[in-house]
Amino acid sequence: MSASEVLREARAHCPELGLSTVYRTLDALAEAGLLDAIGRHDGEATYRICGGGHHHHLVCSRCRRVVVLTNCDLSAAESQVAREHGFRVDGHTLSFHGLCADCRS
Numbered sequence: 001m002s003a004s005e006v007l008r009e010a011r012a013h014c015p016e017l018g019l020s021t022v023y024r025t026l027d028a029l030a031e032a033g034l035l036d037a038i039g040r041h042d043g044e045a046t047y048r049i050c051g052g053g054h055h056h057h058l059v060c061s062r063c064r065r066v067v068v069l070t071n072c073d074l075s076a077a078e079s080q081v082a083r084e085h086g087f088r089v090d091g092h093t094l095s096f097h098g099l100c101a102d103c104r105s
Contacts, residue, residue, distance in 0.1 A: 002044050038066060038095055056093070060100040067100075 001009070007022045026047050029035040036050045038057055046059075048066055058067040074092065082089045 001048075002046050004044070006047070054091075057095045058100075059095050059097050060103055061097050062099055062103040065100050065102075 003019060003022045003026055006026065007017060007019050010017050010022065026035060026037070030037045030047065034049065035047045036057070037045045037047055038059055039045055046064065046066075050068065053070065054072055056069040056072060058069060060066075072094075074094070078089050078092060081087065
C-alpha cells in the first residue's frame with residue numbers, strides 16, 4: 001500500500017491522523033526491517049510487509065503485484081562499482097518493473 005492508501009484506511013479508526021505521521025511511521029517500520037519500501041514509476045513508494053533476509057522484487061506496473069526474488073548474486077557488480085567510485089557499499093536494493101503474465105494477456 002502507498003502512504004495515502006494507508007491513511008485512507010487508518011482514518012476509519014483514527015479520523016485525525018495526518019499524512020506526515022503515516023510517512024514517519026512507515027519509514028520507521030522500513031528502517032527496522034519490518035517493511036520494504038518499493039519505488040513506483042509515479043514517484044510514490046509502496047510499502048510491503050516482507051520476510052527477513054536479503055531479497056529483491058519484480059513489480060507489476062499495472063496490478064502492482066510484487067514477486068519476491070531471494071536469489072541475489074550481485075556481489076561482483078557491487079565490488080566493481082565500489083572500486084570504480086571509491087565507495088564502501090553497505091547494502092543494495094533492486095526492483096524490476098514491468099507487466100506480470102496476467103496483465104500482459
